[in-house]
Amino acid sequence: MARKDVLGRTGEQLAVDHLIDQGFEIIERNWRCRDGEIDIVAREGRTTVVVEVKTRGGTAYGHPLEAITPVKLARLRRLAGAWCAAHGPVTALRIDAIAVVAGRAGIEIEHVRQVA
Template identity: 75%
Template sequence: MARKDVLGRTGEQLAVDHLIDRGYEIVARNWRCPVGEIDIVARDASTTVIVEVKTRAGLGFGHPLDAITPVKLARLRRLAGAWCAEHEPGGRVRVDAVAVIAGRDGIVIEHVRQVC
């Protein structure tokens, strides 16, 4: 497995652990449909949360959240719609982002609610 793939999987697990520690229930991981893939689907009380995770080993290529472009946000909205059409979750739906920086100095996790 490529180093970047290991880093990505590690980042997703750290994001899951972060969400669980804050009381979220994990509903699905790596859910796929023709539109693309949702990294994490979680519940925050009565809200369904679509979570995009971006992981970097450092800031040499910019902050992880810089990779969430307007095109990516549009895809996340379509993915949220596809999830809801298939699962009919009821309640509110929001899209969050979790940035994971796993550098030499330790791990930093930043959770941004409602990115779109």
């Protein structure tokens, strides 16, 4: 497995651990459909939360959240709709993003709620 893939998987697991620590229930990981993949689907109270995880080994090429462009946000909205269509109606839906920077200074996790 390539170093980039290992870093990505590690970042997703750190994001899952963070969400659990914050009281979220993890419903699904790496859900795929023809339009793409949702990294994490979780529940916070009665709200279903689609979570995009971006992981970097440092910030030399920018902060991970900079990779979440308007085009990416539109795709996340479509994927969230596809997930809801496949799993039935939800009470409330939100899209969050988690940035994981695993650099020499340690691990930093930033959770941004309702990015889209």
